[in-house]
Amino acid sequence: MQSLEAFRNEVRIWLEANCPAEMRLPTRGEEDICWGGRRWVFQSDAQRLWLTRMVERGWTVPTWPKEFGGGGLAHEEEKVLREEMGRIGARLPLESFGISMLGPALLRFGNDAQKRDYLPPIARGEIRWCQGYSEPNAGSDLASLQTRAVDHGDHFLVSGQKVWTSYADKADWIFCLVRSDADAPKHRGISFIMIDMTSPGVSTRPIQLISGKSPFCATFFDDVRVPKQNLVGEINKGWDVAKYLLTHERESIGLGPTALGKRSLVDEAVRAIGRGADGRLADPFLRADIARTEVDAWALALTVDRFRSEAEFGHGLGARSAVLKYCGTELNKRCYELMMVAAGISGLEWEDAHSKDGALAREWLRSKGNTIEGGTSEVMLNIIAKTILGLPGA
Amino acid sequence: MLMLTPEQVQLADSARGLLDERAPVSQFRRLRDARDAVGFDRDLWRTMADMGWAGVLVAEPYGGVDFGFVGAGLLCEQMARRLVASPFLSTAVVAATALRWGGSSAQKSRWLPAIAAGEAIVALAVDEGRKHDPAATALTAIPGGNGYRLAGEKVLVIDGHVADAFVVAVRTAGRPGDLDGLTLFLIESGSPGLNVDRTVVVDSRNVARLRFGNVPVDGAAVLGEVDRGANLLEVILNAGSVGVAAELLGVTAEAFERTIAFLKERHQFGRPIGSFQALQHRAAHLYCEIEMLRSAVLAACQALDADPWTAGPLASMAKAKAAAVARLSVSEALQMHGGMGMTDDVDIGLFMKRARAGAELYGDANFHADRVARHRGF
Numbered sequence: 001m002q003s004l005e006a007f008r009n010e011v012r013i014w015l016e017a018n019c020p021a022e023m024r025l026p027t028r029g030e031e032d033i034c035w036g037g038r039r040w041v042f043q044s045d046a047q048r049l050w051l052t053r054m055v056e057r058g059w060t061v062p063t064w065p066k067e068f069g070g071g072g073l074a075h076e077e078e079k080v081l082r083e084e085m086g087r088i089g090a091r092l093p094l095e096s097f098g099i100s101m102l103g104p105a106l107l108r109f110g111n112d113a114q115k116r117d118y119l120p121p122i123a124r125g126e127i128r129w130c131q132g133y134s135e136p137n138a139g140s141d142l143a144s145l146q147t148r149a150v151d152h153g154d155h156f157l158v159s160g161q162k163v164w165t166s167y168a169d170k171a172d173w174i175f176c177l178v179r180s181d182a183d184a185p186k187h188r189g190i191s192f193i194m195i196d197m198t199s200p201g202v203s204t205r206p207i208q209l210i211s212g213k214s215p216f217c218a219t220f221f222d223d224v225r226v227p228k229q230n231l232v233g234e235i236n237k238g239w240d241v242a243k244y245l246l247t248h249e250r251e252s253i254g255l256g257p258t259a260l261g262k263r264s265l266v267d268e269a270v271r272a273i274g275r276g277a278d279g280r281l282a283d284p285f286l287r288a289d290i291a292r293t294e295v296d297a298w299a300l301a302l303t304v305d306r307f308r309s310e311a312e313f314g315h316g317l318g319a320r321s322a323v324l325k326y327c328g329t330e331l332n333k334r335c336y337e338l339m340m341v342a343a344g345i346s347g348l349e350w351e352d353a354h355s356k357d358g359a360l361a362r363e364w365l366r367s368k369g370n371t372i373e374g375g376t377s378e379v380m381l382n383i384i385a386k387t388i389l390g391l392p393g394a
Numbered sequence: 395m396l397m398l399t400p401e402q403v404q405l406a407d408s409a410r411g412l413l414d415e416r417a418p419v420s421q422f423r424r425l426r427d428a429r430d431a432v433g434f435d436r437d438l439w440r441t442m443a444d445m446g447w448a449g450v451l452v453a454e455p456y457g458g459v460d461f462g463f464v465g466a467g468l469l470c471e472q473m474a475r476r477l478v479a480s481p482f483l484s485t486a487v488v489a490a491t492a493l494r495w496g497g498s499s500a501q502k503s504r505w506l507p508a509i510a511a512g513e514a515i516v517a518l519a520v521d522e523g524r525k526h527d528p529a530a531t532a533l534t535a536i537p538g539g540n541g542y543r544l545a546g547e548k549v550l551v552i553d554g555h556v557a558d559a560f561v562v563a564v565r566t567a568g569r570p571g572d573l574d575g576l577t578l579f580l581i582e583s584g585s586p587g588l589n590v591d592r593t594v595v596v597d598s599r600n601v602a603r604l605r606f607g608n609v610p611v612d613g614a615a616v617l618g619e620v621d622r623g624a625n626l627l628e629v630i631l632n633a634g635s636v637g638v639a640a641e642l643l644g645v646t647a648e649a650f651e652r653t654i655a656f657l658k659e660r661h662q663f664g665r666p667i668g669s670f671q672a673l674q675h676r677a678a679h680l681y682c683e684i685e686m687l688r689s690a691v692l693a694a695c696q697a698l699d700a701d702p703w704t705a706g707p708l709a710s711m712a713k714a715k716a717a718a719v720a721r722l723s724v725s726e727a728l729q730m731h732g733g734m735g736m737t738d739d740v741d742i743g744l745f746m747k748r749a750r751a752g753a754e755l756y757g758d759a760n761f762h763a764d765r766v767a768r769h770r771g772f
Binding site for chain 2: 266269270275280281287288290291292294295296298299300302303305306309310323326327378380381382384385386388389390391392393
């Protein structure tokens, strides 16, 4: 391995030459994210070019093995790449649940053919994945899920309903938890399978949220034929895959963008409320609330750093991901509440060009789901109480 | 990297070993109940000095080990877990910082080797009113003779009752409310006109009140610059705030761990009370808050090691967080211990008292949150 400093230098030069100027501007929101997939329409030539170039280097998934479309980087090198991208404000060339969730699960539990067939299209942004976990009667008690997979020799027949499937209407494939043994104890009758969304019998219906938007769908399976080679890991051992993947999901929610990454609470408040003669925010109560929030946000950011530093390279955060998920999402909600207080009456706008159709109000409402999706705050606290503190079961 | 080095982990381990043996909480209780005149164990302090603790922030040429603030913070945390009475915070953290960054070479030579050897105790005298507010300093220096005469009062002077010298914040110009016009003086105890009264405070920490009745001082006693002592004072208080934040982390973590153990052993309704979700969730929330505090304290210590003159915002963040988390931790600890927590026999009350006093020392959560806000420009 070349020295890290030599690698940093190489990365810096390459990024300078290859990252289009447009891709160094801050993302303005959902519309600037490149998700990829069969039906993907690039928003700009720069977005297409940036993805193509990064795919050539394997840097859409820097730590995956080269044979599967990755960059084969060590974790120290990946850190350098992220730092250098951060330095010039380079956007991620591609985001997807294939990268953040399915990929790590396949690398750990998939067989050789699955890795060969499914990982490279994820790395290249050709196939967009969605996640089929929750069901109408299986939320926090996920393991009680009822979508059935019945063995028919060389294939399963899958029937049932998933809910909160993010972007199911835009995805090409779905990875799903299904009940493959109805008689076994609930954690031991679950399997993890991959289903092509174009299979006959799959349909989706968008769910309108309180924010007025529909990032989620209900997904229906009506006797969908799924080849047996789409099973990941062993039959009836899908819960192990699911748990591993949930840790990744929590980590990415906990470490992911927050209100403070997207908007500056302080700037919004100063713009809306103004300053007193002493230069302080004119509303002393709001100022105190924001100051305490800033203290907490700072301490959380440092904790993310510390957990990352303390985790051995290449290992996940384990139960600590529940700490970050809980604190990060609760803080995010608090930030949006304060932004709404700062925005006051103007924050109530909903369909108005000058408020970008009530962007703040819609983000505020959307943030309420943060402490529910990917495991509720209460489930996170259960995990911490049992796994970290060792408190006895009820 | 926001993590401890192997050397730092080793320091914390050796501190744990020594303090478990020589200074359990029962030792602190004995000193409190006996109304001990010194208020700490001088033999133990000598041992700590032999191990390099007293000189943890003193440079090697002056006899210290110069282990840095991360090390000092770990020692503060470990001592606070056992409520160890010692001059560590006042002398090894606060006064050593004052001399290191503000002392003349004569002052350094006179005091730093003595501090590192555990032979001198030096105390900071800054507060006067109900709340920590350095700008409000009213203790006045009146020019006269070869120097000044000091008149006024100081409160909450940690280890003041046994100090050999004091670092005193004095108004030499301007008026109370101004940060300009402050000067720090290094004054030996026993100076004529200086009265030292030990004060008994809620957490039984060693504290004194000082009365300055026209105490004569000359120019050689000035620490740093005349009228422009505010910057040096800020560095000293940054160190003090982070030291107290590290102490509060110790108090918080100890109260929490004892509470978790209690939740597992105490049975009601035929099962351990720790099996009740109402308590589990509160405990888990508190755990998260303590993790945040641990990161804040470590980052603030690292910032002080990198550059104490610019560490103010992180120091304030850490102190604000520490005061808030400590209050939550000891409140939950007491409530979860039930009636036992209200008794003096159980140590939880001692941690609660220390958390309250620590929150106030060198600025409370509001004082420091205000500083964070001003740093962030609002």
